[in-house]
Amino acid sequence: MNRRKFLTFMGTAGVVSALGTAKVAEAGVHTFPYYDNGYGVLHDMTRCIGCRQCEAGCNKVNNLKKPDVPFTDVTVTHKRRRTTTTEWTVVNRYDLGHNEFVFRKIQCFHCNDPACASACFTKCYKKNPDGSVTYDDTQCVGCRYCMVACPFYIPTFEYEEAFDPIIQKCTFCHNRLEKGQLPGCVESCTMDALTFGRRKDLINIARKRIAENPDKYLDYIYGEHDAGGTAWMVLMPKPKGMPQIATGNAAEAAPAMKKIGLDTHLGTQPMGELTYGALGTVPMIISFWPVIFGGAYGMTKRREAIAKANQEKAVAEERQKTLETVVQCIEKEQGKEAADKARAAMTAALDEQDAKAEKGGEDK
């Protein structure tokens, strides 16, 4: 190889490796794309009066089963309710102390990188470009791991259905968004507590509201970063007597957020990423364990072979030694000729004995 050829070769290698790196960087690590332009909803709790109109709207547009208690009865909000197969959204009342009660609407948060979708082993869940997280029941096995994975206790399962039980959850009215309509709950809110818009705009709106009324709001937009960010976000009022927190400080917001049933300890990573480290060890184990155990097996076999060879060698040496001792005795007393004869006869006899023993072993 001359110098020119060598340089060409090295140059090519460099370009190829650079291209390879670029491709890897471009590919990224996120399995579920984060749609920057997706929609979201901001729930401003300071405006919510717990009238349950959103529940009624959701029930109507999704053709869900009519509830036993009419939507006009607002006392049910005093109970700790959760989403069910026929109630995809519920509004609950929370006690902040100092005789201060607030309402929070519960529904799917439509995470940017949803735990349910990461957990589903038959790919039933989908994060759509419009921001919604939807579920397709046609390939659902009914394992309910999505319900285990969801940090907000949102998906529900039709336990009473014998033959075709499926998951039920808020869809962000994905079918209505496609037609250019608002989600049922947002449309029916009379207090303007639910603001629909692009997620990134909603964050700006929320910031502005907090800046304009720093004493009214807790300086924390729940869902901005929690669990990797969610399309639906919550603004809560600052409880009376509580000092304002540092902007977006999860630890400081935790006691107040806990009062309205929100967990700020989920971290800023998407929940699915917590399992990626464990999943990442799979190729390592598949590729390396056979080497370790195959190697151990090889060592065992070799050890056994060496032990066997050593034993055979020891037996042969012992035999030769005995034979020589006897022959030397004979040589001393009867001369060399007799000794040679005796050696030949004894070797033949021993060989015959060995052959017999070997044959016997095989028969056994």
Added chain:
Amino acid sequence: MEHKIVIPTKDKMFNMGPMLSLTPGNIITYILLAIGLVVTIVRFTQGIGAVSNLDDYQPWGMWIGFDLLCGVCLAAGGYFTTVACYVMGMKQFSSAARPAVLTAFLGYLFVVIALLYDLGHPLRLPYMFFFPGTTSVLFEVGLCVATYLTVLFLEFSVAPCEWLGKKFPFLLTYRHWIEKIGILLTIMGVCLSTLHQSSLGSLFLICPGKLHPLWYSPFLPMFFFVSSMAAGASMVVFEGMLSHAGMHEYMDKKHLSQSAGVTLSFSKAAAMILFSYFIMRTVDMLVHGNVVYLFSSYGMWWLLEMFGFVLTPAFLYAKGSRDLNVPLCRAASVMAVAGIVLNRFTISMIAYNYDLPASDRYFPNLPEIMVSVFVVTMIVTAYRFICYHMPILYEHPDFKEHD
């Protein structure tokens, strides 16, 4: 004792006598199987809600916590024994390998059967191969369990071949090939076991908000794998005790002469694994700053688990194996197995949803428990059937190993 072993011949293939006679044990078995059958019918005609307390807060209860998590873990004896015996060349345990492989095979088979009760669409289980959700830990578990069940079936299939070989000679050719690839199957078995035993722990990595901090740890997969090794060793001892009580007359001289050695050696291994498991869990608790939680009711539960059901059996095992005290080793194995079950119950049920008010918490109902009892009864019945017909606890005279 050896003369009592009934080896089925070409003319008399079946030996159903011990299973059909009306002994108290058999009568209880029949009753449990009948109850299980009724619950099964209700489950598959009325839905999961009709036979369980599972709800939207607790989607995984008794069936996953016991049948799946404990079932897989307690079947770890299969890989543990075959690795010791075939890879590490500890020939003195050769008589323990077949019962362990049989237990593992039945364990996994019935894990899958029990899973069908828990799934909303049991017939769609194979969908995971058509729509693989590769980001899901459950996918890895499913794939590994399916593959490992196949491996275990191949490993175990040697025994039915020896049983039926006289009648269907082609099985002997098959048996010969399985013997040839035996070491390959063993190594595949340990790889797959490492993967899914640990993945059962990884399943809970996704819900840090729901599992109590004393049990949630990024090292959950490792804890599950290490405790499965302890479970594997313990189950060999535990099961040895049970089969000595129930099927003594089906053991040959080799099995009987090796059994004390197997118990003592496996106890020694279990003691060491349990000690290291104890240290791992304790260090993990300390480095995650969880000491503050020790002074709560969950803390008491954690201390009970760690000291009562990890450290105590570890000491008993160590003492038992040092003093050559087989009954003490067996007592330790009962505690260790109970401890593993306790740990899996804690992670899947007791410490799961720890932050919810008591009214929203889960407790299994009777039909749910009866399904689990049904599954265990089926495993025991299948185990007995196989031991009465196939060379598990004895070596078939036609297929004795030379060593």
